[in-house]
Amino acid sequence: MIALDTTVLIARVLPRLYRDSVALMALASATEKRAGVVRVGAVMATPGNIEILERSGMRPADLAVAPDDLVLVVRAVDADVADEALDAAEAGLTAAEVSGGARTEQEPQTISEGLALDDGLTVATISTPGTYAPAVAEQALRHGLHVFCFSDNVSIADEVRLKALAVERGLLLMGPDCGTAILDGVPLGFANVVARGSVAIVAASGTGAQEISCLLDVAGCGVSQLIGVGGRDLTSTVGGVMTDLALDMVSADSATDVVVLVSKPPAPEVAERLLARLATLGKPVVACLLGLEDSDGPVVVRGTLEGGAIAAAELAGHPLTVDQPGSAPAVRAVTGTVLGLYTGGTLASEAKIILGRAGVHPEILDLGDDEYTAGRPHPMIDPTERSSRVVQAGSRADVGVLLVDLVLGHGASADPGTPLADAARAARAAAAADGRDLVVVGSVCGTVGDPQDIEAQRALLRAAGVVLFPTNAAAARYAAACATTAPLGALTSTSKEHA
Structure with a gap:
């Protein structure tokens, strides 16, 4: 392992150039694989992102940026390696026409410009820095678009305000910090290739939804819809408002026969209200709420992802067996x-x-x-x-x-x-x-x-x-x-x- 005190840290600022966080993560990953490169940061220069660079030891002392700048930072074994890595990263970022020394973006830069190219669009995906995400999400909602918001670091006050606007307009606001969704068979974010089927998943959990959807695929019953709502939706502050709207939608969906709600433990008062709501949904429901005890009351409750998938598959008429008798390896006693x-x-x-x-x-x-x-x-x-x-x-x-x-x-x-x-x-x-x-x-x-x-x-x-x-x-x-x-x-x- 290379000692940090033997490395150099160099930054390059690209004024008023925007790329979303997914593209920047991929760029950082690719650049970090270069020989002699120790670590790479590629972020929009918002105060929150600069603070992250500071905490992780990736902010040069002389870094001067504005919030709408894009900053590349490379820690490498020497200055030549760092400069070459920065050149490669910048080349990957600026594959756009350059006219008169100014960058000209090739893609639409606003919701309005995007809709001007195709007025049949129904969903906007947002992965801007959290500082900017609320403004973009509000534009999308006011244009009648559902929103998949991958961005994190959005204030909970903005989340409450925007979800109220979304509910008023009958639109989904999936997120903020929503990692997974599948809408009418179209995957968004981190999602798996699962068969279409009869089980809808409403999820305040990304990999939880992935685990359940994959197990349902194994069982052969498939997924009709997977709607992420963001990890904070079932807190007492947000109150489950987007979960309620998503449940309305899947309960009215003719392709859905069984509904699964998956979440880490919600606020107790929100859980109590939701369980009462689920009991009257009109379709078989599994509430997969991590850490809760299993029960088979008016609503089937399971405390693990595995248990939730098994219960949902059974309700859908596709029994799922995950532990084959005699197939488990022998237990190996260890210390530690x-x-x-x-x-x-x-x-x-x-x-x-x-x-x-x-x-x-x-x-x-x-x-x-x-x-x-x-x-x-x-x-x-x-x-x-x-x-x-x-x-x-x-x-x-x-x-x-x-x-x-x-x-x-x-x-x-x-x-x-x-x-x-x-x-x-x-x-x-x-x-x-x-x-x-x-x-x-x-x-x-x-x-x-x-x-x-x-x-x-x-x-x-x-x-x-x-x-x-x-x-x-x-x-x-x-x-x-x-x-x-x-x-x-x-x-x-x-x-x-x-x-």
């Missing part, structure tokens, strides 16, 4: 804690809940959280940072089980399995050299239709010694069994959560 290195936040939460119920106190990191993505791409886009942490885990004497996820689909890395497999192999070798057994266990969230080839990705991981399970919940149960030396069956709930 369970370390979870996750790219999916809801998957990380599910694992932590399951391990906690088994009496295990793990160290679970959601590496997609803002704390870890400051100035770098999300680990589902660029697996480099997670892979580095996996390798480091092999040298930790206090870690006996390493728990990981691998998320496929649109927007994800083209080959996330290779770096994870290489890292797992290195981690297991380091532990073995120290006389320890490191169990690496995980699951792959994806479908046979995903562009990464799910069976090839699984084969890579198995060849590296990773113990794979069909669901994240099953992997977490196995990790708990290894950490507690309890039989695997003893950690499987007798409720319908793990039927």
Whole structure:
């Protein structure tokens, strides 16, 4: 590993040039792969983004920018490498006509310009910095467009105001910080290639919705709609207003027979109101609310993603079996804690809940959280940072089980399995050299239709010694069994959560 005090940090400011965050993350990921480059930041120069660069040690002392500038920052082994990387990044950004020394953008720059090209558009996707996202979202809503808002760092006050406007106009505002949606078969953000079917998912959770939709695809019942509402929609401040509108839409959808609501634990008063609402929806409903106890009252409630998918598939007439009798590997007793290195936040939460119920106190990191993505791409886009942490885990004497996820689909890395497999192999070798057994266990969230080839990705991981399970919940149960030396069956709930 290169010591930071032996590197150089150079920035380049491109005045009044805009690119959305998805494009900038991809650019940073590509540039970071250049030889001699340690780290790359590519952001719009909003105060929030500059603060992130500061916290992550990626802000040069002499950086002077305006909020509508685009800034590229490269940390490299020397100035020549940094300059070459900046040249390559800028070339990738400015593939636009240059006239009289001024950049001329080729794409429409406003909602109005976009609609002028095609007045039949119905959805606007927004991935601008959070500072600008509310203004763009309001323009889209006032033009009669549904909004998919990938942007984060939007104030909750703006979210409440914009969702009130959206509801008034009968429009969806998916987000802010909405990672996944599938509308009439069209994927948005991080979404998997799933079959069309009869189950609608309303989700205040990105990878939670992905896990359930993938399991439904395995069951053969498919998805009619997947509507993300943003992770804060079920807080007491927002009150579930977009969840209510999404439920109205899927309940009126003739292609939908079963509805799944998925979320991390909502505010208690919001959950109580929603459960009462779901009981009168007029269609079979599964409320998959992480951490809640399973129940079969007026509304089927499940506390894990796996349990929610099983219940929904059964209601849709396509039973789903995730644990084949006799197929589970033997439990390997280990010493040390369970370390979870996750790219999916809801998957990380599910694992932590399951391990906690088994009496295990793990160290679970959601590496997609803002704390870890400051100035770098999300680990589902660029697996480099997670892979580095996996390798480091092999040298930790206090870690006996390493728990990981691998998320496929649109927007994800083209080959996330290779770096994870290489890292797992290195981690297991380091532990073995120290006389320890490191169990690496995980699951792959994806479908046979995903562009990464799910069976090839699984084969890579198995060849590296990773113990794979069909669901994240099953992997977490196995990790708990290894950490507690309890039989695997003893950690499987007798409720319908793990039927």
